[in-house]
Amino acid sequence: MYEPIRTKSVHSTMAGPASDFPHRSREEELDIQLAGHLAALLAVTDELRAASPSGDLDTTAERLAAEVTRLRGGHPPVRMSAAPADEDAMTLHRRAHALAGRALLVAASRADTAAAILAAEQMDVHAAALEPRELASH
Template sequence: MYEPIRSKSVHAMTDAPSDIPHRSREEELRIQLAGHLAALLAVTDELGLDEAAEAIATQIARLRGAPPVRHAGLTGASTAELHHRALDLAGRALVVAASRADTAAAILTAERMDAHTAALATAELVEA
């Protein structure tokens, strides 16, 4: 019913090696982990948790090879919302840290998850 294609496709890649740089899975995970930690750092800074923020910044610097850029942008979210956001971000970072077997980042993110969970539990007790 259909005639087979007899010429080379115009969409086919050339036989020459690609000039497009490719990253390894390890590099992609490192970049992803640094991104999650940077987002967690922004929320941690907004919460005013200086000691935790410095620990996160140290991990970002280790992953990126340079200290993170920090901003003073405030979202105006409530403390409970910020703790929820930080808990989510720490969870995402923990998954990536476990995928790349990064013990230091995994321990840090697990500690942050515990801290934000405790803060949320305390906030719920205060509201009740």
């Protein structure tokens, strides 16, 4: 039913010789993924800071920058300028909530407690910002 493979695999195998390109471990791949999610969350946080400055957002941005720097082996993230956000605050909070959720998943699979706590806190902050104001007043 299936035709057998007739050519040699282009992928290296355990029995085959080592290839010329570098391989990353699962942990390194997760570090890269987690740093990416946290850097994206930092960018959204910076947009929120530009739209409505807050000491809490400043603290969060610094904590996110420190985590990204740690995950990238001491290389700090590129920060956006203080230009105002093009999107409304609710859209930014939705995006930040989703990014924090992705970061939490990767941090949990990587067993990175510090990053997981930070991501979970940010999910809570942005979920609270998204709650309808009417429910809070009743």
